[in-house]
Amino acid sequence: MSKQHTEKTTKSGVSRRNFLTAVGVTGMAVAGGSLLAACTPKTITSNGTAPAAPTNTPQLPSTLTIAQGTDVEAWSPYAHSTTTTYGLWQNMLEPLVDYDFDKGQFRGILAESWSTADDKLTWTFKLRQGVLFHDGTEFTANDVIHSFNRILHDKDSKQAPTINTIASMSAPDKYTVVIKTKGPDAALLQRVMSRHITSEANFKKYGTAEEADKHPTGTGPYVFMEWQRGNRFVIARNTKYRDGAPAIEKVSYKPIPEASTRITALEAGEADLINTVPPHEVDRIKSSGKLRIESVESLRMMFVPFNPSFKPLDNKNVRLALIQAVDVDSLIKNVLDGQAYRMTTPVGRQIFGFDPKATPLPYDPEKAKAMLKEAGFANGFSIDFYSPNGRYTKDLELSQAIAGMLGKVGVKVNVKTPEWGIFASQLEEGKFPMYLIGRGGVVDASEYLAQYWETGVTKRTSFSNPDVDALLRSERQTFGPDRAQQLQKAAGKIYEEGAALFLFTYQDNYGAKANLEWKARPDEYMLAGGAKYKA
């Protein structure tokens, strides 16, 4: 009786109320959300908020929101080594030289001209005169020396390796900088490219690097406005810029690490320009009507270095067999939807030192099998292949496909994917027999070739070949037009030796509003300077 009573009251009273309450609360939450969405304008000008574009401006938007996968790391423009962060700073801080990708040569930004002395160690940079920092002070040679010294000696500098061939610097007059290198270094321009110049006067004004860096002062087309870490980095146009003020008034860089969220933010109008659109999402953006894809061949070269200190990779024929067992064209077509450019030499197509006449080894699994048999591996062998996972577009998929292809010639490949922190340090220690890696930010092949294949520079490959060493040394001492040939020869020898399986350079995809005119650079820098909206 009591039980029946309990059940009855339960059913008729409490549970219904509870249920209704629950439904009510949930309903209110949903309705509240909708209401919020419905009643709030996209841009607000109310109390405490920044005003939107002034009403007297034309219909075209005056602001640009750029969403990229990474955030600025630190206040110091020298405390990072991230390509996208270089691009962000370059809106405010300028380098001595930049690379003109259309012409395939360096051009002066803060440097007007440069020359080298017969000793092959002395570089003289003549600086542009009358260039003003954002605070109105004049840019001089001392600012260059101050900035380079910070890069070389700041405790938190992550760019010291880039200019560590510099032995000394001097300023004979206000507009001349003389740099002496430790040894002949014909590729110095690549080293000083992206080395951003900050104001020495500003540094002295604030006394410490920590304080001065919170007031970034450069000579670029944009001036610093605000940085909320993890949230946004805002810059405004420099109305007094020497080449004319840029078209966009205010630019906001927003870090959105997740690619799918970045794409949705673009679709929803929260961002006007985004980077790193994965190949499989390109059609989604193209088909939207209001958006467009801006593509460019990236500088980033993808390759699989072989470490000859691991057997049987010490055998050149084994390395060449592995190279011929991989169908790179198929990888590009099937894994990357055709959005990559095959490397035919160790140097990418847009990089100084590329040899347009070079032809790659053909895909020939039968020949690979025969070569392995000849080398004493008729039954193949087993090897560990290390791959990043999520660092580069479709990296793991590529590694697995390569493993599959090598499996067909009898090589049992174990794909291993340590987390990037482990990967990067073990790579430096030379612990991998073969691994997938990308190298970006290279416009001159000199430093990159030495880093991987010159004896003793790093442990990344433990590769050592006296001919390659001699060619690379001679290339660094060649200051004339013959240097390209020297680099091509060195690269050719590296290729001939089967030092690595060279794959491709990526196609970088950017998503943009259809009415935004903006040109992507191959070096992943997202500069706002040339951007403008069209009617």
Add this chain to the structure above:
Amino acid sequence: MLPYIVKRVLSAIPIVLAISLFVFMLMHLAPGDPVTMMLGEGATQADIARTRAEWGLDQPVAVQYGRFLANAARGDLGTSMFFGDPVGQLIMDRLPATVELTALALVVALVIAIPIGVVSAVRQNSLGDHLGMSAALFGISMPSFWFGTLLIFVFAGRLQWLPASGRLPDSVALRGYTGFLLIDTLLTGDFRGFLLVCQHLLLPGLTLGASMAGILTRLVRSSVLEVIRNDYVRTARAKGLVERKVIWKHGVRNALIPVVTVLGLQLGFMMGGSIIVETVFAWPGLGRLLMQAVSNRDYVLVQGSVLVLSTWFVLVNLIVDLSYGLIDPRIRYS
């Protein structure tokens, strides 16, 4: 109660120290090197060695830990190797975003879990119970990465009702006093700003709250089921109390102790564990900071964050223990 609190706080000190030592050892034992991560692709062996020395990483681990403790005792958690800013400031900058997100997730979880859990318990094995438990199982089992992306796709992409990322639109700059945007907007009387902040909070809050709601719903149900079978509940009914009072005052209140315990633990985890939600929604909180710190092997920042998070964990558990007395007056602290 005061002596109890003092005792608990004092006993927490060795716990926090032990955690920090454990994490310190773990970070140093784990493969990977902060300097390699710092210097990037162009570094040579000489550059790496020089930077290691500058950061004192060439010192014995015991010396490094001793230095960390000595500085921490003076309130200096060091300077982040990766971000270049003081660790204390980095954490304080990110803390408000995470606290706001966690608070909303908590509200979402409670609003969902308590009604559904109680209804499911009271109407055990009914259709409502089955639906409620299925929903709870769904909440627990779906990965927050997937759920978050789904919400973004529907509400930000298709319907465009709510924003996909961040704490505020780019066009808005709020005046801030506390860093807590909800509080700041209310303090300055900026109601529209407040609504915008709520809009941005909603999707990440729902995502984070949903999985917690799943766990709590099941817990509330089983706990209420256990309690309403007790003699005192039967007595309450026998003396003629309205069923609503029987359930809420005698049933649910007594069922809350395990719920509050789990809630406290969840709250602790969420402070440092909402990494996925913060990444999907580009939410500038502690979780993302900690993830960047770990993946870049920023020993200093990891160490500092762990110290703050473990202190928070101990604090939340203390509050949970103290709240037992409010729920059940028979509980005394000595």
